[in-house]
């Protein structure tokens with residue numbers, strides 16, 4: 001097994017990659033690691049793949065995987081994870097914003113301090129304040145509150161993982177922002193943090209626009225929901241549905257009593273509409289729960305669990 005795998009998702013990073021590779025090689029040589037670098041070309045149109053081919057030719061430690069089209073950073077990471085053979089797996093952006101000099105310390109924290117995952121923390125950030133720094137503070141705060149994981153910088157591209165972690169988690173959609181959350185739910189709870197050097201992007205442009213805010217939060221909801229109720233949707237829909245039914249029944253009783261003491265016409269009462277609303281919502285939630293259960297029952301992964309040890 002290799003000492004280290006470095007996974008580099010790359011979308012139109014032809015200019016940066018040769019510099020990054022030089023820097024990585026320097027650090028790896030200094031440390032004497034047996035390493036591999038897996039560059040995942042995420043459907044680039046700028047000659048990124050030619051650069052990867054050259055790197056591979058010059059040094060067999062460089063491996064390349066080329067997507068036919070642009071699938072996104074999560075897909076690139078997931079594919080890199082599947083290919084990685086190192087006992088510690090590092091992810092790093094291709095744009096030279098993350099420093100390879102951090103790798104030895106990250107590896108040490110995994111190997112010696114027993115962390116499953118160590119996330120970089122761009123304490124001093126060299127990105128635009130308005131578009132990145134302030135929104136990201138808010139994003140990190142909510143994620144911290146919802147997940148209970150005490151990280152300052154969930155979305156940092158520079159992270160280190162124990163081999164087993166990357167083989168046990170699945171990253172898709174835009175979920176790369178929440179890998180620590182996914183890892184925690186998979187049972188890898190020892191999550192650490194290291195302050196890392198961040199740098200300005202020198203070549204190319206950022207690949208993430210404003211829509212990342214909306215998608216980001218929707219993804220967080222999906223992760224929280226799937227990890228809590230993914231295997232028993234009825235526990236969620238049934239609970240909320242029961243609550244709605246109870247409220248609906250109460251409202252129904254109120255409206256019937258009011259009617260019997262003859263004070264109102266049924267349809268003039270707000271209680272009438274409340275009872276309709278809650279009873280119908282309740283039924284629909286139950287229905288969603290049942291359908292969810294049927295979907296789970298048919299899922300091929302319904303009985304796949306992550307086993308830590310066996311004797």
Ligand code: UDP
Nearest residue numbers: 009010011042072073076093094095206207
């Ligand atoms: N990236 C990717 N596929 C995409 C978008 C980005 O592989 O669809 C890579 C990109 O090449 C870079 C990393 O993900 O290596 C982070 O992207 P970027 O630097 O644009 O994000 P930012 O630093 O601006 O948040």
Ligand code: MG
Nearest residue numbers: 093095097201
């Ligand atoms: Mg960047």
